[in-house]
Amino acid sequence: MKAFESTRLYFERAADRLELAESLRKLLLTPKREVQVQIPVEMDDGRLETFIGYRVQHDDSRGPMKGGLRYHHEVDLDEVRSLATLMTWKTAVVDIPYGGAKGGIAIDPKKVSVKELERITRKFIDQIHDIIGPHKDIPAPDMGTSAREMAWIRNQWEKYHGFGPACITGKPVEDYGALGREEATGRGVGVLAYKLLGNLSRKPQNTRVALQGFGNVGSHAAKYLYESEYKIVAVGDHTGSFYSPTGLDIPKMLRYALANKGSLLGFSEAERIGHDELLELNVDLLIPAALGGVITKQNAAKIKAPLIIEAANAPIDPEADDLLHQRGCIILPDILANAGGVTVSYFEWVQNLQFYKWSLNRIRQELEAVLTYAFEAVWQEAKLHNVSLRTAAYMIAIRRVQRATELGGMG
Ligand SMILES: NC(=O)C1=CN([C@@H]2O[C@H](COP(=O)(O)OP(=O)(O)OC[C@H]3O[C@@H](n4cnc5c(N)ncnc54)[C@H](OP(=O)(O)O)[C@@H]3O)[C@@H](O)[C@H]2O)C=CC1
Numbered sequence: 001m002k003a004f005e006s007t008r009l010y011f012e013r014a015a016d017r018l019e020l021a022e023s024l025r026k027l028l029l030t031p032k033r034e035v036q037v038q039i040p041v042e043m044d045d046g047r048l049e050t051f052i053g054y055r056v057q058h059d060d061s062r063g064p065m066k067g068g069l070r071y072h073h074e075v076d077l078d079e080v081r082s083l084a085t086l087m088t089w090k091t092a093v094v095d096i097p098y099g100g101a102k103g104g105i106a107i108d109p110k111k112v113s114v115k116e117l118e119r120i121t122r123k124f125i126d127q128i129h130d131i132i133g134p135h136k137d138i139p140a141p142d143m144g145t146s147a148r149e150m151a152w153i154r155n156q157w158e159k160y161h162g163f164g165p166a167c168i169t170g171k172p173v174e175d176y177g178a179l180g181r182e183e184a185t186g187r188g189v190g191v192l193a194y195k196l197l198g199n200l201s202r203k204p205q206n207t208r209v210a211l212q213g214f215g216n217v218g219s220h221a222a223k224y225l226y227e228s229e230y231k232i233v234a235v236g237d238h239t240g241s242f243y244s245p246t247g248l249d250i251p252k253m254l255r256y257a258l259a260n261k262g263s264l265l266g267f268s269e270a271e272r273i274g275h276d277e278l279l280e281l282n283v284d285l286l287i288p289a290a291l292g293g294v295i296t297k298q299n300a301a302k303i304k305a306p307l308i309i310e311a312a313n314a315p316i317d318p319e320a321d322d323l324l325h326q327r328g329c330i331i332l333p334d335i336l337a338n339a340g341g342v343t344v345s346y347f348e349w350v351q352n353l354q355f356y357k358w359s360l361n362r363i364r365q366e367l368e369a370v371l372t373y374a375f376e377a378v379w380q381e382a383k384l385h386n387v388s389l390r391t392a393a394y395m396i397a398i399r400r401v402q403r404a405t406e407l408g409g410m411g
């Protein structure tokens with residue numbers, strides 16, 4: 001299923017419950033602005049190469065638009081539109097004062113040199129600098145981007161607009177970044193896993209976990225869960241998946257990846273299994289933390305985990321979601337599960353605007369407070385209306401965006 005269609009279906013389910021008028025549905029599903037730009041760049045060998053970049057600004061009724069930049073060869077307008085829409089519901093469900101946006105470049109960042117990537121990034125910002133900014137739309141990292149790209153973007157944006165570190169979040173800590181932003185999404189997954197297990201009277205020590213993706217989100221989630229005594233039996237990145245029935249040595253895998261440009265390629269101290277096998281393992285908790293659309297109607301019947309936490313954006317298609325839900329599988333949806341990242345981005349933006357630096361302790365405490373409050377609200381909403389956690393999260397988010405839209409006036 002196409003990415004935006006999937007997001008639209010989830011929205012419609014919650015909108016039906018809310019008895020939302022057709023006119024409002026149309027408004028809330030239509031992005032404010034979609035930009036596609038040409039990025040012509042001279043490569044290191046003198047060749048001219050043209051890339052395509054996107055920024056979709058979905059909604060700004062609750063504040064400036066916010067969302068990451070993805071560098072991946074499969075990025076296209078439909079995917080970015082879907083991810084931008086998810087950001088609107090995500091910022092609303094955790095109640096931070098933002099709307100939603102997302103962007104990206106269709107590129108495999110591993111196939112270009114660092115210098116080429118910097119030129120591509122700067123050229124992209126040349127094309128979109130006037131539509132982003134601290135009070136308009138604030139990008140951040142997503143798949144394939146990190147603090148390094150955010151530093152280039154800030155520098156390029158400031159060439160046009162002057163000093164303004166709040167124009168982007170996820171920056172290097174020594175360059176107006178927030179302590180704890182890098183770990184935030186994975187840590188948030190860990191914090192929410194603890195809440196979910198607690199509400200189900202389960203203990204981390206008795207929870208066997210399979211985790212897909214070992215990048216920013218996956219590796220920090222693995223670290224947090226390992227330190228909280230979960231038994232992580234499977235982990236994988238795109239180069240391979242690894243399994244140990246007695247639990248993987250996560251610190252060793254983290255050290256290996258750190259020394260190997262973030263990759264598990266060549267790791268030989270655990271049994272290798274197939275990518276599909278990882279998703280289909282007989283575990284208590286499955287955490288997809290890589291690409292979207294990895295659980296579909298094709299493989300849903302083979303998924304055995306009774307609990308799924310969507311660390312990735314949109315890892316489960318609606319048809320698969322139905323099948324899993326009917327089977328009693330509890331799914332913590334992306335718009336809540338991975339909201340730790342944008343929450344600490346918000347803390348970074350606040351610090352930048354105030355020229356004030358928070359301690360790591362404060363960031364972690366405030367992150368936990370925001371996520372706990374949102375989790376409890378979603379849990380109660382699901383119980384009250386007898387709906388899935390996903391529909392409950394969408395209902396809360398849509399209500400908040402609807403209210404802000406109506407208060408602002410639609411004329
Ligand atoms: N970064 C953030 O703060 C946030 C990210 N997210 C979402 O989390 C997910 C992961 O993002 P992030 O960790 O930042 O991205 P990274 O680029 O840091 O890491 C992506 C990871 O996914 C792996 N991967 C890619 N393709 C596959 C595949 N086919 N099978 C198995 N593993 C694969 C990569 O492996 P390899 O290294 O081998 O390519 C890598 O380990 C995305 O869905 C993103 O939208 C959501 C909220 C915030």
Ligand SMILES: O=C(O)CCC(=O)C(=O)O
Binds near residue numbers: 139
């Ligand atoms: O940190 C942010 O602003 C956005 C992160 C993001 O892209 C996401 O939550 O999917």
